[in-house]
Amino acid sequence: MRLLDGIGKFEHRQLILKTLLRRLASVQERIRQAAAEYGRDAQQIRLLAVSKTRTLEDVLALASAGQQLFGENYLQEALQKINASSALAPSIEWHFIGPVQSNKTRSIAEHFAWVHSVDRLRIAQRLSEQRSPHLPPLNVCVQVNINDEDAKGGVAPAQAADLCKAVADLPHLCLRGLMAIPAPSDDIHIQRENFRSLRELRDAIMQQGLELDTLSMGMSNDLEAAIAEGATIVRIGTDIFGPRII
Ligand SMILES: *Cc1c(COP(=O)(O)O)cnc(C)c1O
Numbered sequence: 305m306r307l308l309d310g311i312g313k314f315e316h317r318q319l320i321l322k323t324l325l326r327r328l329a330s331v332q333e334r335i336r337q338a339a340a341e342y343g344r345d346a347q348q349i350r351l352l353a354v355s356k357t358r359t360l361e362d363v364l365a366l367a368s369a370g371q372q373l374f375g376e377n378y379l380q381e382a383l384q385k386i387n388a389s390s391a392l393a394p395s396i397e398w399h400f401i402g403p404v405q406s407n408k409t410r411s412i413a414e415h416f417a418w419v420h421s422v423d424r425l426r427i428a429q430r431l432s433e434q435r436s437p438h439l440p441p442l443n444v445c446v447q448v449n450i451n452d453e454d455a456k457g458g459v460a461p462a463q464a465a466d467l468c469k470a471v472a473d474l475p476h477l478c479l480r481g482l483m484a485i486p487a488p489s490d491d492i493h494i495q496r497e498n499f500r501s502l503r504e505l506r507d508a509i510m511q512q513g514l515e516l517d518t519l520s521m522g523m524s525n526d527l528e529a530a531i532a533e534g535a536t537i538v539r540i541g542t543d544i545f546g547p548r549i550i
Contacts, residue, residue, distance in 0.1 A: 327544050338531040353544050376400060378402060398416045400420065419442060419443070444479055464505055499530050503534045518537060
């Protein structure tokens with residue numbers, strides 16, 4: 305009886321792994337198709353697997369299938385996965401994509417390669433001060449509150465250029481671009497309008513002399529619209545890992 309239970313568990317786990325890898329492949333295929341449809345080079349679009357609330361086992365399974373970029377929102381949970389995976393999957397590149405509180409900046413500066421959610425100068429300054437000079441500069445996207453929603457993080461569009469300039473001057477940060485989480489919509493025209501306004505803001509800031517090579521935009525529900533409007537990093541959770549239960 306015991307033995308049978310064990311086999312059942314093993315098979316159950318195998319099934320979960322197979323599903324996970326099938327979902328990853330299907331998201332990769334969606335990216336390729338959208339790139340072809342909208343005249344983009346698929347090589348210019350990186351897939352960030354958003355692993356918040358997911359297990360270390362699932363992260364490791366995806367990493368061994370070649371997935372390199374993982375995104376986390378909650379620091380404590382992220383640190384556990386980062387520490388546990390560092391020996392087993394050293395090529396994972398960790399991206400912090402959640403709200404950044406000032407008492408968390410030191411850990412974020414020490415453990416991540418990227419932060420997508422910088423929306424205040426004070427946070428950027430702390431991240432730069434606390435980034436070890438022995439590490440490469442921390443890659444940063446400025447998060448923009450593209451729909452001016454009260455409850456959402458992100459700098460107002462009108463303030464984005466000034467914050468970008470200030471971030472670009474900080475010694476241990478590397479300004480890479482802009483990130484947004486638009487108000488959810490199932491209408492691809494509205495999705496595209498939101499992403500287009502982030503792209504136009506990026507273009508306007510580049511005209512002021514800054515180098516921005518990244519647009520971090522597009523989630524499970526609006527991946528295609530984001531690619532149509534120029535996304536270079538898409539952040540996908542649900543469509544890789546399945547629905548979140550917590
Ligand atoms: C959770 C999350 C995602 C992924 O969203 P899905 O809809 O699950 O693909 C992307 N970006 C941010 C900032 C998130 O918090």
